[in-house]
Amino acid sequence: MANLASEFIGIKSPNPFWLASAPPTDKEYNVRRAYEAGWGGVVWKTLGMDGPPVVNVSGPRYGVIHGPDRTLLGLNNIELITDRPLEVNLREIKTVKRDYPDRALVVSLMVPCDEESWKFILKQVEDTGADGVELNFGCPHGMAERGMGSAVGQVPEYIEMVTRWVKQHSRMPCIVKLTPNITDIRKPAEAALRGGADAVSLINTINSITSVDLDIFAPEPTIDGMGTHGGYCGPAVKPIALNMVAEIARNPETRNLPISGIGGVTTWRDAAEFMALGASNVQVCTAVMTYGFRIVEEMIAGLSAFMDQKGFTSTSELVGLAVPKVTDWQYLNLNYTTKAVIEQADCIKCGRCHVVCEDTSHQAIAMAEDRTVTVKEEECVACNLCVDVCPTACITMKEIAVGEMDARTGRPVGTHLNWTEHPNNPTGSGAACAKAPAE
Amino acid sequence: MTTRQFEPGIVPGRLPAEDYCHAFADTAPPLTDHAARVAADRCYFCYDAPCTTACPSDIDVPLFIRQIATGQPEAAAVTILSQNIFGGMCARVCPTETLCEGACVREVAEGKPVEIGLLQRHATDKLQAAGVHPFTRAERTEFSVAVVGAGPAGLACAHRLAMKGHEVTVYDARLKPGGLNEYGIAAYKAPGGFAHKEVAWLLQIGGITVLENWQLGRNGTLEDLLEEHDAVFLGMGLSGVNALSIPGAEYATPATDYIAALRQAEDLSTLPVGRRVVVIGGGMTAVDAAVQAKLLGAETSTIVYRRSQPEMPASLHEQDHAQTHGVQIVPNATPVAIYKEEGGLVVEFARTATRDGKMTVLEDTIRIEADQVFTAIGQTLGATPEGLTITGGKIAIDARGRTGLAKVWAGGDCATGGEDLTVTASAEGRDAAEDIHAFLMGA
8 A cells, every 4th residue: 555645835644635624624523533534634614813703694504516316516605714712713723633643734714804813813823733824715705705715815916915924923834725716826826925825725615606496586505585606616616626726736937836636526536636737635525525524535545556556655756747738728739630439349329429429519420220329430520529428438539640541631640730830820830831841 | 813815715815804905005116206316317318219219109208207307297297198198007017128128228238227117107196196187178179089998099099089179989898997907907006096097187188978888889880980970999909818728618717807806896805716826828917817816815826838938928027026926937838628626626738848939739748736727818809890801810900090991990909000008009099099180180
């Protein structure tokens, strides 16, 4: 079994699987259960100002998107930061950290944008012996209306300012948690870096309305007949999170900024994907809110087995392996050609590949009287839709080698040619040429 | 508690009175709402779906399952019933394993098809429980049509004609409408008086008059009907049965009669059943008779079939059903004689062998003791009006349901085409109605 021991901005944990700041990490009872179950670290649910505690709604806090058989695909919430008194949280954090010295314990924070508030809370957290702080610049509901959470995260200048205060008034490692509710994730990440952040974590939840009650015509979750947008998370947001992680990892300005990956991580495979795109560790919430803490056992065993199989001895060897493969569209090889291939022995003749290609794509899959489906290579543009909708995964894409005939174009497959070099690109290097330059 | 379970001969009340209800309970209980959603989620919404192709009544299976999945089982029911007004009964009695479910791509993929039959029942039950009849009649026409036989073919035809605005009179020989749904199928397949309720629900369309105890030939002729109506649909089923022609044949009784008596019995504990029952035959009727005899408390119930077991007309599912209910299946034995001896009957069978589809009778014999012997060796067309073409023992019809006689259509078990199934009869009745309507309106 590969050793999963992980070090993230100086914080050690036995594995790279942390629980994100969220309902599962709101109190000692849950956090102890999480550590006992095997979680490597915990980001304690966001603490706010001292004084009267935050008040949550007393009706439904979560909305949901289901897949077949009520598989939970996406969850949204309108819960605020912790609604327990500050001193209770601080006391519990101290006790738990004392009892689990080998586990990471980071404390999430959200206080108003004034230096004194941050200075005060940082001192309190430092006294608990916690390993670090995570600045919650992400929550998109409730707190944002009060000038905190994503209201800060959407203004790079604020991010930089607060991060600088935090680094100034604390010796603790500082992670800045980013909101995805922006147009270019690189800007807040760069601001965090300028402010002195040791790392960023992303993504926080996405503005969302999960559904509408069609009897009372109100958004869900519905509170006394009304609804508001919540923060969306779970497997459905993973593709968005992966892209944002990759954007930061390949951005020259932020490429060395450590990343904690968050967004729909449910299995070891999800974790490995985040890490391959540049995350040093991952944080999990929705998956444990769906299945309970025990899923970490599968994640630990799965990542270990994967690392053994690949010959990795440390998780750091995996981090960022896919980053060099992320590029802009214009650099993709436009001459690269594949064709769909159907493994007839595994085909159950449902006809889905045929109908989606026929109705919505390129009319490249024929269906015979006996329901046998065959690829018309002369029509196939290799869009992959058939692969995506096949229930038995019996369709794959076969590469046509350079020089071999492409039945669709009637020409041999050419050598590497991207858009910047393409003759059809009016601003490209190949614009003057009648055809692709010979190599 | 005293029972007569092991009493020799043919006696009623072999079970404790309270056990009958349990023995004849729903053989395939309905899906709960949750189970229906789970089952519906398994449908792949295939293109040109094989289940629909396999359905004799062309129900749009993927569509109705998608309607269940999206929380509208009543809409799913309308999808089903638009094609097959007996969708509720078909959900219970169709041999789905050889039709829609047999064709399901998940049967190919996993050996576990989508539970189409149970889903269809879920949808149609919801609609009937809501007391909704979703079809309305078109503007009244001047035409009236006679339908002979209130079974699935006749009533499906009548319903479709009523929907088109015609007036329909259904003539049926029995005391209750429903045909084999009411008198023929096994009690545990549609308990709770379902057949009766379904007919009552169907008739809510209006415009259909049912005349019971009226038999063609006995109470009137085809000419009478043609005189009184603008068209006639014949859907009187098969009223005769094949009989054994062996010594002692008189000791055997038709299984269909016994099943009809069972279906109509107010109290099953009053229905006599043999301690040892032998059913001669190999189809669905044989299975229904043998299983029900066992459920009534017969100590042994044996199906004896003249060919090999794989050749039995009863599907594998039905054979399993019989065997798991304690029915013994004896293949390759053809009856030679029935003897009345002291203590009951003895049926003598000659052993057979089948090779390349050809059966040869061997010298070996076996003797099976019995108290009650049923025959289930096929049903036959009863007396039919003159002028009809009979092909293979059935009224010859074309693809539109037309017989050789002008203004006379036929469908269901009495006519050629398709298997003798409720679903086929219902589809044929529907299609004939469409053609009758086209004929009347074009006339």
